[in-house]
Amino acid sequence: MLKQIGCIALTASALLAYGNDMFEAYAINNYPQARTLARAKGKNDPEARLILSLTKVYDKSYPEKVAIEGLHELGDYMKDPKNPERLRRIAALSYARCAQLMQDRQDIYGSAADKINYTAVYEKIIEESPNSSDACIALFYMRPKLEDISRFGQKFEGDKRDLVPLYLYAANEAIKNGRDFKLAISYLEDAYRFGISHPSVRQATLFRIGFLYDKKLNDFKSAEKYYREFIAKYPLARNTRIIKRYMKEHGVK
Amino acid sequence: MEENRFQYIMNRLGLILLVLFYVVSVIMVVNSGAVGSGILSREKRLTFAHWQLEDGFREGFEDAIREYERIKAEQGEKVKVVQTTVPVRGYAQWFLTQLIGGDCADVIELSGNDDIRNQYFTPLSQYLGDPNPYNKGTPLEGMPWRDTFADDMITALSQQYSEYFGVSTFVMTTRMYVNVDLYEKAMGHRRMPETLQEWIDACEKIQEYGKKVDRPLIPIGVRGFDKGTIGQILNHYNDQINASYNDSVSDYGYGTSNYEIYDRIANKDPRVDLDRFLQPVEITTAIGRYFAKGFSAIDLEQTKFLFNSGNVAFFIDGTWNAFSMVNNSNFKVDVIPIPSIGKEPGLISVPGVRKDAKYNYLGRMTEVGGGLGGLFGIPKSTKHPELALDFLHFITSYRISQLTMIRHSKWLSPLKKVDYAEAFNDEIGKMCHCKNNSVKKLTPEEKREQVELLQKCRPYEGSGYSNITTINSIGSKTVKDNTLTLETMIIEQPDNPKQIFWNTIVSRTPDAIREIEETIITEKRTHWNNDGIRTAFTIGSLVDKKTYENRIRLTMEGMVGRVKVLDELLEVPTNLRKLEEMK
């Protein structure tokens, strides 16, 4: 009786706080509110079912066995054709990523996710929606080879900004796997041209392109363009002083 | 026997007092608005909490609050802001308790790690691209809020979540306070030491002077208890010798992580000279000869007491104390930078450290864009999110920063283009309602002195090099253990400190590996949390596509760095095991 009164009270307060939108509650990581609103909607509602499964997997206040339960629910959700396609894709991406992360944390999840072929799920997402941001994220999580990234990027017709993480990642891989600075710079230039959303990453990338030209390829002429752009955009930044030192070393004002 | 009136009252005195105190408490609580606001009155109540008990800070914000309430009243909004301060020693626990209890202040100084901030605080990225409305008519007008800060908010960025949970309110630098009177008596002049050798010579003279007058004089006062001073000196000279490695060690770009340095050392990469990385250890050990005896058990308050009692010549500390140190001492105090290895970049001989010691001095580090602190954020549980954001805009605006930081606290502003002299003019003066004449009514001479002091504390332009990690920075617990080793070497003054220090680092390899393994688990957990955030934004994009799609991109761009960090971490244990062969 007390439990029921508590549930009603929680539901009422949640509804007061968020109207009827459990998506809004989930979007700000308010898992308890999202769960309460989802339960109020009922398990027959596909949106509510998705939210409940996602909270099981991502809410760290739950024990590991609940996360495993949530993972399997996401797997079933993505396979059920009755669920809306967009929501199935969201479930699929989370399912694959969580299975991948669980396989990396066998110390607490054991072999619960070992049988899940997350790569196949990522590939299916890319195949079914090749121009979506979900496809870009799925490819990113697959830790792809550089040629796969290039091929994907050339065919991609969606918002180019979604390619930025892939290209930044590719630049790092080009350096890590063969110290191919020229290739790395080309990826960074593409990422910068597409439009980096994160202001700190944008600033750092601009400086990095100039730095790699100057210090790794000994091509100060190409670097100078980026250095000057950096000074113009961020005249009071710490890296501006560093650039001025580099330019002084090259005898340039 | 029947009670008379007096006995009747006395027998019920306890109950009467209980009722009386209860009524008084209720009246006080209602008056303070804790119950009243939102229910009985139309006033919106905002709580502003922090742990800064230093002179001037609270007073400065009281004036700022008064100004804010006045502006809001003019806009037809009744707002009351209540400032709460909690001492620093209990702040972290109080902060966490408030967050967990869901009854936190509306604008609060951040503490805790990134996980706590991510869980409880409103992400601010979405607001940082817009100008701060309170910067109208100032040099920062029209600038995106983020760009108004001296470091473009890089310090405030949570690397783990690629998100901003707070904005800075002040800048701190590290300087050395000098007892000029004592210095002059020992040295015979007032010219302050600029180089390491001059500093060591001055310390020797002060020790000799102490013997001459039979007083236990201390050349260098230190914060031994929390090992703060040892770390400051080690970092200072490490930067001046090794900062050029930022240009060359990493293949990925400017700057280097300690993991990359260990990778180079373990794989005997000629780009990194281990001996060069150990030179700051040698310097710190040598300088340690002039620390107070028994310094490891002396805490900050004791050191300040010793300094104020005139027994300490040099004291290294943050500039938050500059004004009170200079004005409240019974002797003349000067504020100088920690002496550099040399006057000009180049190979510098320092016989005071070791007879044939020579160090490649790179120049003074660029401090600009660093030292920002005092992050204030908005908890998700606040009842007035828009008002809290507005207040946050207000306290980080140009004129209010001049009022609170420069005029009142005598600290440095975190904003760009701030004119320090302007902070003492009448426009800012009109906002001062406190009774403190050192804030309200200053003579031109006093203004000049205060501006001069602030200029001494200002971040340096430097030679174009920025900080680099020290050799012992591998795992936070291992760093502390290595610092204790350095402390022991300072006490024992061995002949070969570099060798001993390196051997100790290598012998701690199993501990470091264990710590790195925990760090790897933490990093994996971060990847999971970041995916949770990505999913949350994806769900949000079903409701508000534009806002949340941008935030998904921010998260994924930040993930690139996390992937790189995890890859590096996974190689660290192998590299550390290779180090064991290098003892």
Next chain:
Amino acid sequence: MAVDVSVKKLRYYWPVYLLIAIPLVLVLLFSYYPIYNGFIHIFYRWNGDTVEEFIGLGNIIRVLNDTTLLNSFGVVLIFVIANVVKMILPIITAVILHHVINDRAGYVYRVLFVIPMIIPAMVGILIWKYFYEPNNGVLNGILRACNFLSGTDSIQWLSDERLVLPALIFMGFPWVGAFGVLIYLAGLQSIPEDVYEAAEVDGAGPLTIFFKIELPLIMTQIRINLVLMTIGTLQAWENIYLFVGINGGPNGIATVPGLRIFRDAFAEGLFGYGCAIGFVIFLVTLALTFVNNKFVKVDK
């Protein structure tokens, strides 16, 4: 004495049980539940807030392999032995007070011994810290005044590895301004006068009276104090933290298990590991209490 109460009579006695139930619930909630919670978290990687992962016996294995923790038990054993020795002076003081002939003088002495108890412990610690301060502290000042040290020399009481433990043990000298003296005095005052008279008649001297009569008759109080002192010493860490810092002084020489818990839990964020250390302290305390009960007998 407990009385059987039939269920029918509960109708009449229920207010009594209700009143007992309230503090019992509070004790269960605020005393026993945290202990239970701490025991459960021994098996978790727990940072006190956002991270709580079941890792089985990981923390226990780590405790068993932790040599510095083992050393810290050695240090705390030194403190326990020292505190046992430090119990002697309060006993002697209580006996002397008991034998003061003048009542008024006895009352004055008792008050003088009680007054230090009302000074907060923190104040006492800070005073002793100043006492040990190497440059301007009282102890070095006295030594300089007596020409044992030159004007510029100093002894590092709290940063010399050889001196830290003796300095911590010596703190609080003469260790008589505390509860112990009053407890023993109360015990001595309960000894009947005729026992003393009989002893005098038998020609017993003061030492014989002390060892054969007074000491055995206050053995209950000594035993209680011994148990409380042992438990307190095993758990104590605040003094050491305030004196020599979270690292336990030079080379961690003064690290005790309680300080390890504080450091590992609150500084390193290893709350689960801290719980495991706490459990080990609990077992050691239990063992020592058992030993105390078995070997420190009260001859009734």
